[in-house]
Structure formats: structure tokens, C-alpha cells
Amino acid sequence: MRARKFTPVLASLAALATVMSLTACGSGSSSSSGAQGDADNAEITFWGWDSGGSMSKLIAAFEKANPGITVKFSSTGNAENTQTALANAVAAGKGAPDVVMLEDATVMQFAVTGDLVDLKQYGAADEADKFVSGPWNMLQYNGDPYGMPIDSGPEVLFYNKAVFDKAGVNADDIKTWDDYYEAAKKIRATGSYITNNSGSSMDYQPFTAQAAQAGAKPWTVDGDNITIDMNDEGMQKYTAFWQKLIDEDLVDTSIANWSDDWNRALNDGTIASLTIGAWMPVNLMSGAPDQSGNWRVMQLPQWTEGEDYTAEDGGSSLAISSQSTNQAAAYKFIEYMTLGDGAVTMSETGTFPALKSILNSDSFVDPDSDANKTTNEYFGGQNVNKILAEAAQRPVNTFQYLPYNSFAQTEYGDDISPAYTGKETLADAFKTYGEKLAEHGTQEGYTVTNKD
């Protein structure tokens, strides 16, 4: 009756605890246990990132206009962390916020598994015409909206005029990607690179944007069926072009977007231009302050002379998690942030709007407004917002994202970067990428056809 008896006691305790935990954990399946709740009185939780630094101001204004609703904002850092946090809450079956900020490309991922609320029941579908089509289309699943766009990211060409002048390149002559290629050669001769691309997961968004602009459809999703085609006409155009740039050492393949090296290279002129979303100015101003006055912006080069397409590079939205029991109040907040005064405030603090009314407004393109003055100064006096607003209204080829977009993004870095370091051709890298995407889709229960 001493220590020896202790072991079976311990073992049975452990077994009991395990059984308890299994029953508790096992019940955490996906749920639509939410409710509309009271539209006028609620406390809603909001997860997102606060890149403009204006969240507290926005929330204060909303609460003033809606005295019964309080908003608890938790900054979840960045898009990736927010989406991971939401995935964890969904897996646990509880803890998800009422309103969540998500990158447009990941909305479908959560909509497919029923973790986001269909906003049609709150009248969201009627607001379609108020937004530019690029971001709006990305938030539709089965024809219904699952998120409301906060911003849009039409791609434009930002370039360092000082470096261009030194290389003897006239940016106004760059109308097509072939012109871009010629300019790249001239710039390389001066020691700088026209741009960077290392095929990392941070270069995934620009890839989807530029491939979309070329009319490529590397994947199509139709309910439970996915078709992968890394070799369609648009993809071939894209791959051939970038292979040329890689082979002739015209792009810096050692620097990934958003790395510290990237900021420094932009700051000292070794990266001469960026084809990236219209939300870039505020990042450029903070990351490359030494180049103030040197940068300019213009429309994206085209694949065929005379066309005027752009593409969506990134963009975020607000959605309601299906666990929310305050969905009506949550939608009120979303309305404020995306359609109402909140959208206007955000556009004044660095967010590039998705609302047509703001893009077309006089104050948005007014070069003398405070917000615009600082930006335009950095861009040597150019009326930046005028050009960006033009870009936002350009036609965009519809581009679908995979329901497992975050996997596609991570896998892109693993599979495509060997091509940028010269270990294989870009076409082969995309072939491997297609196979991996197909494999993952099959594992997730989709019926996948790989047209390779």
C-alpha cells in the first residue's frame, strides 16, 4: 500500500483526462451556430491589421454614430497571421470574431468550408455597382458576396525617374512588355536592375496579377471540380517573357519583395521600378525615403499594343464569421467601413479605395489636399491619385483564386524559386507547381484535372 499502488492511480488519471479531452476537442467541427442578433445593440469583436494607423479613429466615429454598438478591435498583425488566427478559431469551434479582415484571395478558402456568412441576406449583393469590379469579383462564391472590399490594388508601374534618365530610358515610351524588356537592358547596363523577382511566396501576388493581365487562367474552380492548366496561352506568354528576363540577368533574383534588402535596394536605386498594386506609395515613402522626388507612376505595360488592361494585386476585405451571434450589427460596421464614412477616412490615410464614388470624387484627385500633397511631393509633383484612380477603372480580366489559396502561395515560393536561381526553366517549375496544386486538391477531396 505504498508507492507501488501509485502507478495505476496515475495511469487511470491520465486515461480519464485523455478521454475527457477527446470528447471535448472532438466536438470542434465547423459550425454555423451564429445568429443575426440585435442590429442596434451589440458588442462586436473585430480582428484585422491597422496599416493606416487609423483604426481607433474609425471605430470611435462609428460608435458615436451607433450608440448601441461597441467594437472591440484586436490587431492581428498582418494578413497571414489574421488568417491563421481565424483558421485556429474555426478549428476550435469557438473564439472567432464577429468581423474579420481578410485578404481577398483567402475569402474563398473560408467561404467554401462555411466559415463565413453569406452577406446576400444583409443586402450586400445590391451594392455590387458601387465597387470597382476587380476586388468585388474576388469576393464572390457561388454567385454571392462573402466579403466587402476595403481597398483595391490595381497594378501600375512605379519607376525611379532618376535611374531611368541615367540609363537613357524614356518611361513614356514603355507601352508594352516588349518595351519594358528593352528598357530593362538599358538599365542593366548602368548597374541597376529594372525590378526584382525571386519567385518567393512574396512574389505570388504579383504573379497572379500579371498572369491574369495576360489572360492566363492557371486554375479554374467549378464547385467541387478544379482544372489546372499551367500551359494555357496566357501562361505561356508570361513564362516566356520572364524566362527571357531571367536568362539575360535583367531582374534581381536575389531579393524578395518586402524583405529588408528590398527596401534598401529601392532606397539606393539598385531596383529601378516596381509593377505592383496602387497601395504601394505609402510603403515606398517609408521604405525608400532617400529617393523622395525621384519616383513616378504610370499605367502598366500591356501585352498587346493599344490595350489598356490592368490586374488586381492584393486587396483586402471585411467578412463576418459564421460563429458570430451579432451578425446584423457586424454588417452595420462593415457597411460603415466599406460604403460609408469609414471608407472615406481610410482613403485619406493611405488605403487605396475600392468605392467608385471615392475614386471619382474631386477630393480624391485634388493635388492640394493634405494627404495628396505629401504623396505627390515624393513623386516629384505628379498627381498620383489621378493616375491610380484611372488604373482602378480599367478593365480587369476576371481571375479566380483557389479555395486553398494560402497553400498555393506557400507552394509557389518552394516550386518557382528554383527557376529564378537558374536551376530549371520557368516552364518546368510551373509544371511541378501545377502537379503539387493538383495533388493538394485531390487530398482535400476535390476532383482535379491537370491539363498538363
Add this chain to the structure above:
Amino acid sequence: MQAQGEPRVNRRRRDWRGWKFMWPFAAVFLFVTVIPIFYAIYISFFQNRMIGGTVFVGFANYVRLFKDPLFWSAVGRVALFTVVQVPIMLFLAALMALALDSMKLYGTKFFRISSFMPYAVPAVVSTMIWAFMYSAKYGLVGSLNDWFGTHLNVLSPSVLLAAIGNINTWEFTGYNMLIFYSSLSTIPHSLYEAAAIDGASEWQIVRRIKLPELKGSLAITVIFSIIGSFQLFNEPSIMQNMVPGNAISSSYTPNMYAYTLSFSGGQTNYAAALAIVMAIITMAIAYLVQLKSMKEQMN
């Protein structure tokens, strides 16, 4: 005889009294470590698909794991890392401990603290600063390149693992040195006096008195280091975006692979199977090492 009854009663009372202190830790340990392990084993027999929900699949995840080239190359990588980095680090730690203990060093206290300080710096901070220094364009290596006209790139794929090993060694040598140093401090000074009387040289003292004493703590540090190196995650994960050419893939080490599978790929069940298999591999190796060292100690 009363002596026979007393030990019995004492032992039983000692048992439960001990648990009065232990139960908070035991409870937390149970819920935070033991139960998640059982839960991981449980979910590794399922798959949670986007189309079809949660499905029981038996050993399918394990079969997929054994055929997975990414997993095995990651295991190979950390195994190589361990085999090279652990001996180097422990050798340096032992050297430093012996130097400190020799009492012939000026500024013993300073060296004791300063060699332990890297351990106190958070891994994220250490790794980021080292990665900045390693940058061949804008870091310390870049500056060295400019001064000496060289073209060193310590972050190129062929030497990347060694660069990470360097950071790891810098971080943990002090910690291991402290363990060695404290076991050296337990040697009674009468042994040194006896050796001096017998006319032993410094090197003979080290070889015959100090090194055998280190063998005990060596067993511990070796096992901790092996387990730690197999779990390599912090350094490569933080350096992922800072390394040119994307040399650190998302499955660079087994832990990174499990992380990517869970949070990017949404395949937590497969990641659980991976974690279980990794744990078994690590435990097997640690056990083998312990067996060997126990045999040595018994001789």
C-alpha cells in the same frame, strides 16, 4: 520491531506530501503536454478535407509520410546539422569551461557572464541580427566584401546550414559551458593538491581529473543538444524571407514542414502524424545515445 513499521509509514506520508507541491505543475503538464500528445495521435488517423469534412483514414497519413520526399530530406538535413553542430558546440563549451576552471584566466567573472549572455537574448532577435550581418549586400559580410574585395556569400545554399549552425552555436555554447563549469566546480580541491604533490602537469590534471568528471554532464548536454537540434525551427523560419534566392523552403526542417502543413496547407492531421514520427525518431536516437553513455559510465 518498531524500526520495521516506521519506514513504511514515513514513505507513504512522504509520497503525498511531495505531490502537494507537485500538483500544480503536474496538472499544467498533463493538460498542456500529455493530453495534446494523445490528441495528436488521435487526429493523425483522420483527415479533414475541404470537401467531405473529417474522415477516418487509418494509417494513410503515416503511409504518405513514409513516401514523402520532402519529409525525409528535412530529416536528413537536421540529422546532418546535429552530427556536425552538436560536437563542435560541446567541444567549445567544454574548452571554455576548462579555461574558466583553470583559475589562470583573468576576468573569470566577466567571461562567465558574457559567454552566457547570448543564451539570454531571445532567439528571434539573435537570428534577425545575425541575418542582417550575413547579408552580402547590406550587412557586415557586405562591408567585408567591399573592404577586402571578396565575394563571400554566407547565405548561399551550400553554406546556409553552416551559417544557421553558427547562430545556434553562438546561442547555446554559453548554456552548455555553464553546465560543464558547474560539474567541474564539484571536484574537491584535495584532488588537485594530491596531483600537485605527485608532480602532475597541467595537461595531466585536465586529462585524468577534469575530463572524466565532465563525462557525466556530457551525457546530459549531448541529449539536450540532440533533441534541440532535431527540433530546429526558429532560425530557419525567421530567416526565410531574409535569405536571397529563397534557399529556405517551407519544408527545410521537419518542424517547419509541420508548421507549413498546419497553417498554410490546412492539413493538421498529416502534420500530427509527422510530429509523432519525428518524436519517435528523436526519442530513439536520444535513447541510443543514453545507452552508450550509460555503458561507458558503468565501466
